[in-house]
Amino acid sequence: MSVSRPMGRVTLADVAKAAGVATMTVSRYLHGNPNISAATARKVKAAIDRLGYRPNYAARVLMGQPSKVIGLILPNLANPFFSLIAHCVQQAAHARGYLVWIAATNDDPSSDLELIERMHDHHVDGLLLASSPGSTIPLEKMGGIPTVAIDRPLRGAGVDFVTVDDRTAAREAVSHLLQHGYKRIAITGIDAQIRPIQERILGYQDAMHAAGLPALPYIRCDDAASAIQICKTLRSGKRPIEALFPLNGDTSVLFLEAFEELRISIPRDLAFFSYGDIPLSRAIRPRLSAVQQPIEAMAEQATLRLLEQIEQKTKPSRVRIKIPASLVIRESCGCKRKGEIKTIPSM
Amino acid sequence: MSVSRPMGRVTLADVAKAAGVATMTVSRYLHGNPNISAATARKVKAAIDRLGYRPNYAARVLMGQPSKVIGLILPNLANPFFSLIAHCVQQAAHARGYLVWIAATNDDPSSDLELIERMHDHHVDGLLLASSPGSTIPLEKMGGIPTVAIDRPLRGAGVDFVTVDDRTAAREAVSHLLQHGYKRIAITGIDAQIRPIQERILGYQDAMHAAGLPALPYIRCDDAASAIQICKTLRSGKRPIEALFPLNGDTSVLFLEAFEELRISIPRDLAFFSYGDIPLSRAIRPRLSAVQQPIEAMAEQATLRLLEQIEQKTKPSRVRIKIPASLVIRESCGCKRKGEIKTIPSM
DNA sequence: CTGAAAGCGCTTACAG
DNA sequence: CTGAAAGCGCTTACAG
Incomplete structure (x- = not known):
């Protein structure tokens, strides 16, 4: 039975008094210190349960104790890619006794630093973040807190970085399209400043060059209207595009809607390969x-590496871990398969 | 220029010494206290900027000051419905100087209480939550912290509750299907213990009864296999179903995949209405x-009400706010329209 | 095995 | 307008 105490919470001192011991002894019990007699431990436990004591983290943290909280900073929670990361990080951290505090920058580079500092102000034990394009965080701003970058590197901060092997995945997807005989394959998507997008562009170029074909320029596409415009442009002229490869999920959706609008038939009029599987x-x-x-694997790896740095107090290895993606071959590329999965070997 | 100080952070005392004043004076400056001379303020500001001082929230909070953080507890961040709530709450709170700490229960009722307590342990100024089905939170556990329930009520805790007007929306959707002449309309979806699902079932029943038709029993459906099974059952027999109305987005996706698998043609073989718009x-x-x-509106209203309770120190009115939804009429219901929006008046 | 004292970084009365 | 003192709830040395 917990005793409600509207004036304020139950403190260590209350527990100590109730158990007839010093606060030190209660603190020792709480931290599992073995130097405590069984009888005393029993009394303390009884007092804690009876009073419904819960430790005050503000006080603990003020004494330099861990907060058991990690911060997660993401560009945008409304995007399924990032919300799945949030979900997986949350799962992995919770299983190990950590709370996760999530914040979003909404793709505003100045938010990155602000959120990092506010997370520090609140004494997170570690930080996981996917930075906004263009943001550079000076190493000293990290304040020596264990940090792991996820999906997007943290420029300037020299921390571990866990990412999907985007370059290889894009190269394999384009190679697959090339095997169908398509020669004019266009790529499109969001802000090319974003590191994973850059990598995917490189993968596209790798595949095109390996086939002795010219790489077409990357086309920026952010909304439904430009998707429609791009479709019209790419399919007109004397050398229309044969295949389209949007480099991110949101853009794929935009084009699928444009195809419907313009009555473009896939894969007859145009072959299509999506980056990121859509519900x-x-x-x-x-x-x-x-x-x-491999969003789940990436999120778990990043979380585990972070918790390791926190608990083993290992130094960041400044290493870049690339997790291999795979290809799901269905029909929009021109195949007649139902969902064959092609594993891509790690590079 | 901030000075890096690997040993520890810059404290109020450091700033006071550098400015040649007492810590009190610095504290006054920080809180915008007017009882401070312009000259002193200038000195203090200079010292703060030069040393790169940032307040230690653990110490502030220990003295009973607000943390400027609200907690958001959601069932599942991988679900687009909840991740959009998270996004909007985050936006609304950030605009008012609050940080949001997000945690997920993963639909585990025992997680609710644990997360609420951990949020309290970390001194959030307020709490926003969508509880797990079946969880009851005793009022005293809320510890007097301002709380607003979002989408799902918090049983036992007597707090404000902001939700979509699900009952009316479901009723209107079913009425629309009835206007097409369908008489056998089936409903399906996830756990009927969840309050919004209950409301939608009631809305369905309202519409059927108003039309003098019998309401069909709710069919639970959680995975692809059962969606396929349900399709087969509902479409066989001597009185096959004419329209299907899944009561949540995830279930809609499951059925759309089942239709594809079973080559069921919409709306010819079966009319379809989805609860929740899908990308x-x-x-x-x-x-x-x-x-x-109206996810954005719901999230904003809930956040605003919470911040109001925090800042004006108003009492929770234990009121239930229902935000009206609307209908997007396209083609799966049997219409030939492109996306006409039907506003539903508030009840 | 147990405890009395000091202190983390701030803010709240209280003086002047 | 400014400051010296006490204390928030814990934990860290240090004694015994």
Whole structure:
């Protein structure tokens, strides 16, 4: 039975008095210190349970104790890619007794630093973050707190970085399209300043060059209107595009809607490969071929590495870990398969 | 220029010494206390900037000052409905100087209480939460912290509750299907213990009864296999179903995949209405008619009410605020429209 | 095995 | 307008 105490919470001193011991002894009990007699431990436990004592983290943290909280800073929680990361990080951390505090920058580079500092102000034990494009965080701003960058590197901070092997995945997807005989393959997507997008562009170029074909310029596309415009442009002229490869999920959705609007038939009029598997990819006709991103694995690895740094107090190795993606081959690329998964070997 | 200080952070005392004043004076400056001379303020500001001082929230909070943080507890961050709530709450709170700490229960009722307590341990100024089905939080556990329930009520805790007007929205959707002449309309979805699902079931029953038709029993559906099974059952027999109305977005996706698998043609074989608009609803054939949930408005209202309680120190009114949804009429219900929006008046 | 004292970085009365 | 003292709830040495 917990005693409600509207005036304020139960403190260590209350517990100590109730148990007839010093506060030190209660503190020792709480931290599992073995130098405590069984009888005393029993009395303390009884007092804690009876009073419903809960430690005051503000006081603990003020004494330099760990907060058992990690911070997670993401560009945008409304994006399924990042919300899945949030979900997986949360799961992995919770299983190890950590709370996760999530904040979003909404792709505003100045938010990065502000949120990092506010997380520090609140004494997180470690930080996981996918930075905004263009943000550079000076090493000293990290304040020596264990940090791991996820999906996007943290320029300037010299920390571990866990990412999908985007370059290889994009190269393999384009190679697959090339095997169908398509020669004019266009790429499109969001802000090319974003590191994973840069990597995917490189992968596209790798595949095109390996086939002795010219790489087409990357086309920026952020909204429905430009998707429609891009479709019209790419399919007109004397050398229309044969295949389209949007480099991120949101852009894929935009183009799928444009195809419907313009009555472009996939893969007859245009072959299509999506980067990132979309919820409805199996409900749509034709079923979408896509790069399947190992989001769960990436989030877990990043979390584990961070907790390791926190608890073993290991130094960041400044290493870059690339997790291999795979390809799901369905029908939009021109195949007649139902969902064959192609594993991509790690580079 | 901030000075890096690997040993520890810059403290108020450091600033006071550098400015040649007492710590009190610095504290006054920080809190915008007017009883401070312009000259002193200038000296203090200079010292703060030069040393790169940042307040230690653990110490502030220990003295009973606000943390400027609100906690957000959600069932599942991988679900687009909740991740959009997280995004909007984050936006609204950040605009008012609050940080948001997000945690997920993963639909485990025992997690609710644990997370609430951990949030309290870390001195959040207020709490926003969508509870797990079946969890009851005793009022005293809330510890007098301002709290607002979002989407799902918090049983036992007597707090404000902001939700979508699910009952009316479901009723209107079913009425629309009835106007098409369908008489056998089935409903399906996740755990019926969840309050919004209960409300939607009631809305369905309202519409059926108003039309003098029997309401069909709710069918639980959690995975792809059962979606397929349900399709087969509902469409066989001598009185096959004419329209299907899944009561949540995830279930809609499951059924769309099942239709594709079983080659069920919408709306010819079966009319379909989705609860919750899905990203690809405009890319899919036929375009989906759906209840459009006012997620942004709900999240903003809930956040604003919470911040009001925190800052004006108003009492929770234990009021239930229902935000009206709207209907997007496209083609899956049997219409030939492109995306007409039907506003539903508030009840 | 147990405890009395000091202190973490701030703010709250209280003086002047 | 400014400051010296006490204390928030814990933990860290240090004694015994």
